[in-house]
Every structure is written in structure tokens, then in C-alpha cells.
Amino acid sequence: MALLEVKDLTVRFYTQEGVVTAVDDLSYRIEKGEKFGVVGESGAGKSVTALSVLRLIDSPGRIESGEILFKGQDLLEMSESEIRSIRGNEISMIFQDAQTALNPVYTVGGQIAEAIEHHLDYSSKEAKARTIQLLDRVGIPEAEERFSDYPHEFSGGMQQRAIIAMALSCDPDLIVADEPTTALDVTIEAQILDELRELADEFDTAIQLITHDLGVIAEVCDRVMVMYAGKPVEKAPVEELYYDPKHPYTVGLMSSIPRVNDKRDRLQTIPGVMPDLVELPSGCSFHPRCPFAEEKCTRTEPPLTDVDSGEEATLGTEHSAACLEYTEGLSQGLTYSVETTGPADGAAAQYVDGDRDE
Amino acid sequence: MRRIYESNALHRDDEEAHAPSEKERPTKLQALRSVPSSTLSDLLIPRRLRHLPVSVAVETPEDEYGVGEPVPFTVTLRNRLPLPISIPTVSPLLWEWTVDGNVEAAEVPIRDPPDEEGTLSFDRGERKEFRKRWDQLFRVSEREWEPADAGSHTIGVAVNATDAETRGLTDETTVRIVR
Numbered sequence: 001m002a003l004l005e006v007k008d009l010t011v012r013f014y015t016q017e018g019v020v021t022a023v024d025d026l027s028y029r030i031e032k033g034e035k036f037g038v039v040g041e042s043g044a045g046k047s048v049t050a051l052s053v054l055r056l057i058d059s060p061g062r063i064e065s066g067e068i069l070f071k072g073q074d075l076l077e078m079s080e081s082e083i084r085s086i087r088g089n090e091i092s093m094i095f096q097d098a099q100t101a102l103n104p105v106y107t108v109g110g111q112i113a114e115a116i117e118h119h120l121d122y123s124s125k126e127a128k129a130r131t132i133q134l135l136d137r138v139g140i141p142e143a144e145e146r147f148s149d150y151p152h153e154f155s156g157g158m159q160q161r162a163i164i165a166m167a168l169s170c171d172p173d174l175i176v177a178d179e180p181t182t183a184l185d186v187t188i189e190a191q192i193l194d195e196l197r198e199l200a201d202e203f204d205t206a207i208q209l210i211t212h213d214l215g216v217i218a219e220v221c222d223r224v225m226v227m228y229a230g231k232p233v234e235k236a237p238v239e240e241l242y243y244d245p246k247h248p249y250t251v252g253l254m255s256s257i258p259r260v261n262d263k264r265d266r267l268q269t270i271p272g273v274m275p276d277l278v279e280l281p282s283g284c285s286f287h288p289r290c291p292f293a294e295e296k297c298t299r300t301e302p303p304l305t306d307v308d309s310g311e312e313a314t315l316g317t318e319h320s321a322a323c324l325e326y327t328e329g330l331s332q333g334l335t336y337s338v339e340t341t342g343p344a345d346g347a348a349a350q351y352v353d354g355d356r357d358e
Numbered sequence: 359m360r361r362i363y364e365s366n367a368l369h370r371d372d373e374e375a376h377a378p379s380e381k382e383r384p385t386k387l388q389a390l391r392s393v394p395s396s397t398l399s400d401l402l403i404p405r406r407l408r409h410l411p412v413s414v415a416v417e418t419p420e421d422e423y424g425v426g427e428p429v430p431f432t433v434t435l436r437n438r439l440p441l442p443i444s445i446p447t448v449s450p451l452l453w454e455w456t457v458d459g460n461v462e463a464a465e466v467p468i469r470d471p472p473d474e475e476g477t478l479s480f481d482r483g484e485r486k487e488f489r490k491r492w493d494q495l496f497r498v499s500e501r502e503w504e505p506a507d508a509g510s511h512t513i514g515v516a517v518n519a520t521d522a523e524t525r526g527l528t529d530e531t532t533v534r535i536v537r
Contacts, residue, residue, distance in 0.1 A: 012469065014450035014451060014452070014471070014476065016478075016486065016488075017488055018488075019451060019469060021469075062450075064469075064470070064472070279490065279491065281493075282493060282495045282503040283503055298495070298503070299495070299502065299503045299504070299505075300503070301500075301501040301502075302501075303501065
């Protein structure tokens, strides 16, 4: 049995302008101890997906349909007290902005100890000892003295580490990390990612890592899901996604990463912006920005398809993509190519788009 | 757990000029209490009359469009009263647009809003304007779209309230698609 199975999840926000379908018919599976990446631009529905797993969607948002099975139990069917016993205990979350996630009027140590006391029934003395141990584990110097510091007395990187310590405090089975390093500089980012990976390996914790940085995904994850306009457009093991991407959007994301050894004059970008989720384009949502789009892309929405067999993807499909190329076939096909440079182990892939858009 | 007010971070002193005093303020605050006008309006104006000051309009910049050319349209909802007004709606979906009677130009149901009441709220004299676009396609199934035929098509807008049509909470306009 998989640790987490999300089936046909749809989340909508009812606003004045219309209905925002933030997550549309999304399915994925995370195995025990697996590191699963979710990547996409801002507004792709990554954070809403994460918040849905913990049932933290606020009004006017609603989880309209679907199932979220955690160890076989549907989280959407649980009572509020049942879900509270799972939040922070079996599934914990690392929020995007540590400064906002920490309560400014309580000490950092107190906030971490509170979760331990609540979920694990530790006495306050035991909880304090465990908190100090955790703070030390995530690399906070002089953890015993910093225990009674307030969040404003911590730097950004230390606050993020404190949040990671809080997420790890009850030995969860799943950590949902929503852009844990976005607010940090690259050196701290690298340290925190290393720590997260080490800690996850040590405690055999599964991670759902949400980011818009493909480099972070390559560093940490085993499998990746690429999201666009609330829908998954490609799911693959991380190596396959990098060396054999199947969806034009993934190719666009890859080719817009700057590289040191790049010979091109200008960085390639994906033209246009993510569509308004109130008014999605007809057919494939990516067609207005896709250099390979044909007329049928505007008329038919492609399902997530197994790229090898051409059959509709299931939760167990290894590599799937949502492009008509893999069902009906595009008349001119997808004409990009992937070039790898450097030695095989540290190879960097370059993505050369087809010239049909010129 | 140590709280911030126990931290002695703030120094109070009645004698010192630049420190906050320890004394309580001797007079009560004299500021005028604000009136929650939207709550008041909801209490005073009966539900059956609330639609009266609200007007609904839909318009397109042109009457004729070529085949395949997107049709932009503007939806304007306006409260003519200098009082806030809120209209109860049958679901959280507050209003919808249709083409030839098909909600959001879809011949199949595209969503199933929850079975609970919503509220379309207007501030005093508020005008809400929404810009939408119909790309001359009809959604014929969950994953398929078909182009609209040339000829006249009606774009309609309705507030999602009971008896919207008889209460004047709808409007429509006709566009021609020409070859």
C-alpha cells in the first residue's frame, strides 16, 4: 500500500470574477520514504495541492471531489479532531515563509515543544530536551540557549531550520515542503536541502517537495510531477524527466534554466504567461504558449498518457505526459532535441526547440 | 512558555519623558463608533426587495465578428442605491455567462457547485465590471470543443439567484459570426 494516494482531486475557489479551478482532476502517489517533487510556475496549483493534503484549504476554496488516501484512510472523510491528530504528527508541513509560519509572541523552542507535548504526550521537560536535540540536529548553534529566543532573534536561515525541526519533531511519515528554500540565499538553500535529504534518509520520511526550481528537484527528488494551470502535464522519474522530457512545457522549463557553459546569446524563455485560471483556453491549456501547437490542440484536451503505450495513465504509470502527440499524434510531431554535454555523471542537458515557431 | 509581555522588553516609567507611562488613561475614548452598514442594510432591507436597485448588463464592442475571431464581452453589475446591498444566490457561484443558453459555452455540465447559499455583495453605488472572452468554440464533451457555426449567437449573463429572469437580474446581447 502506498503511503499517500491522491485520486482525481479537484479544488475550486468561488470568487466574484468566476470559478478558479486551482487543481483539476489531479492524481499521484507517494511511496514510503520516497522524495516526490512538484514543479511548475506560480499559479500552477502546487501550493493548493499541498494544502489540500493537510485539508488546510480556506474559504472561498473547496475540495470538490477526489480522495486523499493516507495509509489507506481517506483524509477527506475524517472529522476535524481526527485530521488534527494527523497534522503535525504523521504528516507535517514546511511552509514557504518561515517568518510568517512562526508565531512572533512565543519562543521558537516553545512552539516546537508544544507540538511534541501535544502529539507524543511528553512532559514539558522531556519535550524541551527533545526540542534542544532537534534544534541541534538541524544545525542551530548553542541550541540550549537559543531555545528561549523569539523568532525575530533568529536569522531567515535559522527560522527555516526551526520550521524543519518542528516538521521533524514528531517523526512524521510524510513531510510536505512548500518551497522551503525560496526565501533563502543559494548557500543557505544548499545547506538546508542537504539537511532535509539527510534527515529524510535517516528517519525514512517521505517528502513532497514543492518548488519552481528544477535544480532543487534534481538535487533532492526521486520522481517529479510537472504542473501547469492546475493539471499535471508530466510525471516521470527525475532522470527521465531531465534527459528525456516528453511535454513541451517541461522542455520550455528546462531550456529556460541559465547554464554556465551555454553558448547561446539569449536565454530561451516560454513566451506568454500562465492563463487566468478563471478562463482557461480551450483544448490543451498550454496551447497558446506551445511552439508545437496545431489546430487540434485548441479543440481537444489531452489526457495524461503513458508515453510508451499511448494508453491513459494510471497511478502506477512510470512516465506519463499530457500531449496529443502521445494519443492522436501531431502532424509535425515534437521537434525538439536534447543535447547532453560533459561527462555522463555530471552531464548537463541542453534543450533545443524546434524552429516551427519562427 | 515565556510570553513576550513577560520579557521586560518594554520599559514603563511615569517620570521619564520618553518612556510609556504606567498609568491607565483617565478618560474614555471619544472616537465615533463605525456603523457596519452592510450588516445594517441586510437587517433592514427585505430579501425580496434587494434585487431592485441592481442592474445587469452585457455588451460586446462590435456586433459582427469573423469566423474564429475571439468575441470579447463586458459584464457590468451595478448597485444604484447609495447603500450596500447583498443578493443571496443559490450556490457559491455568484453569476454565470451563457452562449445560446449553454453555461460558459459548454453543452455538457462542467462543474457541480456545492449545495449551499452564496452572497453577491455590493458596496454603496458599486459597479462591478468583468471582462470575458468567448473564443467561438462550444465544449461538446469533457475533453472536446467544436467551432460555432456562422450566424447569430446570444451571449447571456444571469445572477445565480432564484427567479433571476423575472427579477431582472439577467441580460443578453446578440453577435453575428460572418464568413
